[in-house]
Amino acid sequence: MLRKKTSGVANGPQSSSFISKATGSVVDRRAFLRGSGLAIGGLAGAAALVGSNVTPSQAAGSSVASVIKKSVCTHCSVGCTIVAEVQNGVWTGQEPGWDSPINLGAHCAKGASVRETASGERRLKYPMKLAGGKWVRMSWDDAIDEIGDQMLDIRGKSGPDSVYWLGSAKHSNEQAYLFRKLYAYWGSNNGDHQARICHSTTVAGVANTWGYGAMTNSYNDIHNSKAIFIIGGNPAEAHPVSLMHILKAKEQNNAPVIVCDPRFTRTAAHADEYVRFRPGADVALIWGIMWHIFENKWEDKEFIRQRVYGMEDVMTEVKKWTPAETERVTGVPGKQLRRVAKIMANNRPGTFIWCMGGTQHTNGNNNTRAYCALQLALGNMGTAGGGANIFRGHCNVQGATDFCVLSHSLPGYYGLSAGAWKHWSRVWGEDVNWLKGRFASVKGKDGKTKSLMNSKGIPVSRWIDGVLENKDNIDQPDNLRAMVFWGHAPNSQTRMKEMKTAMEKLDLMVVIDPYPTVSAVLSDRTDGVYLLPATTQFETYGSVTASNRSLQWREKIIEPSFDSLPDHTIIYKFAKKFGFADRMFRKIKVTNDEPLVEDVTREFNGGMWTIGYTGQSPERIKAHMANQHVFDRTTLQAVGGKLDGEYYGLPWPCWGTAEMGHPGTPLLYDTSKPVAEGGLCFRARFGVEHEGNNLLAEGSYPVGSEIKDGYPQFTMGMLKKLGWDGDLTADERAAIKRVGGDKANWKVDLSGGIQRVAIKHGCAPFGNAKARVKVWTFPDPIPLHREPLYTSRRDLVADYPTYSDRKLYRLPTLYKSIQDVDHTAKYPMILTSGRLVEYEGGGDETRSNPWLAELQQDMFVEMNPFDANGKDIRDGDMVWVKTPEGAQIKVMAQVTERVARGVAFLPFHFGGHMEGKDLRSKYPGGSDPYVLGESANTAFTYGYDSVTLMQESKCSLCTIERV
Amino acid sequence: MARMKFLCDAERCIECNACVTACKNEHEVPWGVNRRRVVTIQDGKPGERSISVACMHCSDAPCMAVCPVDCFYQTDQGVVLHSKDLCIGCGYCFYACPFGAPQYPQAGNYGSRGKMDKCTFCAGGPEDDMSSSEFQKYGRNRLAEGKLPICAEMCSTKALLAGDGDQVSNIFRERIVARGFGSGAWGWGTAYSIKG
């Protein structure tokens, strides 16, 4: 039995008196229910002693009516509907949202307890600053003034790139969009968010394979799967409600569930086939499976001929991965992989699911592309029940990625080219030259001055190096001097010892969050740290994109607690302070510093043509939310009524304008439906030919297409050639003329006319091409296995070395020089990490929720009995986990066969302890989470993906010793 | 209507603990008191299974038999409830219960036991339905609101079922047929074998 089941009241929550005194004006739930005696800190047994006036159920059956509000869970990306009961402005209860086609009323531990997230007493309550080592309360106006002045000063002395804007996957779409716009107006590309350290390698790998970097099907569509393949993912803990859909397919289709993971996860416990392999050997494993597929000619030859480019090169690489070589590298016997290959071949279509176990590696982009290659070889793409079902991690990480709160693109993946800036300037009604003037420039190697407007910024995974690296080695005028952590847990990032040093070196740190987060306590700073309380998403409203690309609308459940403000209001306040609010919000109505959310939605509707965020007007999303019951629970399509034929949440691409009424695209690249009804083909994104080979699809096209073959992306010139330009209205023509006439393409036509006409003729605006399994622009065009930087298998380094050291995203990035050093004598064990169901991300929110905190009170390391016995460690002992870069963490040993011999596992949600030291006293009074613990990432080491700079947090080395 | 029953489908339970936090949320159950918990067997090994356990509201409830002050009663729907006014916190029911359901909040500084607390099948207690005093002592009365226990209604994989015994059996039976094998409803023999 797990230790986490410990009960006992020892470290239970304390009384809430401090807050009740402090809140003043706001009616909080504690006060509301205080009389019940059942409030936290009270005891059921004592209940009879106390009098009360109100119950949650009926407000004492009295005059206080219950109002029902609908929102969306703020934890993972499944997108479960939250149904809240509100009385007198107090959130008093949660009910199952039966109508939601996504979760059908179901929740996990986190979703079932979100009421506490919003109403909890451990929130950050007021703006505060650290002055002389003490937290001092201040007003919003003073805070914005002081912070703004310091930022402007840094801007003046070191340039705009010395302030780093770290955004969030917890922002709504509108907030994410405004945040991206904020640092564009500030004049820097130094902004990013969690997606960088979560699925950046997926987005890069997948978008470069078939066009879009997102989950291709939906959770519900798994009902159609005949086989379920999960690698590097533990959805039973990370996306529990998805298991409802997976188990349905398992039971009703008799679909075999295959789980490949170094750890026997709770998901593996429900698998038919569990494949245990060595961390970091994903490419080898996939090629090992494909060896059997090609050897037995199980591949879908017709699909490959019509829709895939470069498979012969993959075949050549796969040939090397004989069962013997695969076993040598991955540890998995050939017999098992033959069985897996056969299961996948005999049970089509099969779905392919992956998460962080695949992405967080130095060769993460290779892993994700190898996964795609397997699905393409089996012909499992673009079909119900198949697909690459990439489960995203945070509630709006899909949306925040789509709005490109990233250091390398403008919203909608337009990139940073001059054309991209021109497009968005048009959407914003901005003078592109004014924007250009906001940016710094540097002298390039060729001696020419280049604007940093078009240069990728520093990614979040490397902000530490932006502070600590010698500034002569960084391609920007100066080091980072100010960090804004806007909804980000620092303990989700590796190398925390160096992070602490970096934090101490900064001039200014600003934390904007509903909870203080580890950023408030990690460093030994005594000044220059500001904490600004943001609301949770339950205290504001707006749209959010689930992993399946469906948009849902959150209603405001309660008014902001304490002094907290919604993120979009805080963004406005900063814009006002910096003096560009009038420009930035020229199309958006602002009341009392709060931008009108619907206006923001409409503004991005007008610019997000690339990925079809254009058809989802606020009115349409709200109508879906209000009529959830009309949608089929497998296809997600509305049956009858006003929404007949539309797909739930108008999954992007929802082409054209809202008036065009596109139903959304439930499955990407599904040619069995017309584009107008949600069908699609692979995107023509990489040109029309490569080395003389045709890249366009051959004889494959969406049903109803008037072009019965592949074609490039649509431009005005192409419409003319086809003789379809006559279908454009006069307004559309004029709009197209304004953005470049014949050269204007489907991405920049602000009228949506090109898209409309292409779709009218059954064509996909983005063209119809082959997917490519050979990405000639990447370091490894065909995915290769490369040993991790800190590998335990020195014998494999010569055959499978990592990359040479190089410069990426403005920074020197190390590969070979780290791998060259052998640490295995001192650090013989492999270290990996992952999620627990009770907590999420850095865990600040969830560890502050007593209902969740009670379930997981101790940070632990899982180790195999074989290793534990060898070190005389018993279950429950405190141990030191030490890693090669000199970090050590003190955690509890959990001795279990869940992990293999020689492998140790750490959950990454804990924080508030640093190398054995408890930092509880450093939190602002009353805002410390109930449960603290060592952060796994204190121990995790250097290592970044060769394309996206994703951090390596799934494979390092360690040794474990008794305390 | 037949009697009320709980059923936990071990093939579906993924130990996500939604039932546990949903219960805490609904009834404002304090830290240290667990009306429902999830138990895992063969943890970390092939054959690992989890079961969500609370008071099963047994037909011949052992707790009722051993209570020295007869604080228990059973409703017409088979829900086993108790009166906290009568309970003396002796702990006999805990030893009698095959599911470990009864909980005792600490009442004083010396570890003395408070009155017993347990799952009510979201049916409150003897006080007036949906009154404030009922909520204070027993939590919310969902049955009176026409709703079933929140733990089952919010279960992530619909592993935990609650409601009319016949309907619960029907839902479960359909799954068994689809699966082609049946592992039996965990705990039903113990809880409902005698009177059904």
Added chain:
Amino acid sequence: MIAIIRKFFVFLSLLALSFGLIACAEEEQNRVLSYEKGTYLGQEDQKLTEAQLRQLVLRSKGQSAD
């Protein structure tokens, strides 16, 4: 003298006892004081109405999700 005192003492004791017994009235203590083995003597719960039961039967369906 001693006898009188003793009688008075006995009288006082009886008086105290009778007061004590009066204080054992159930209504005043607001709890059950005498038990009948095997019988619940606490406050009686309300029964669910037909309408409530019907609603509960309908509600079960949400749990199947198939």
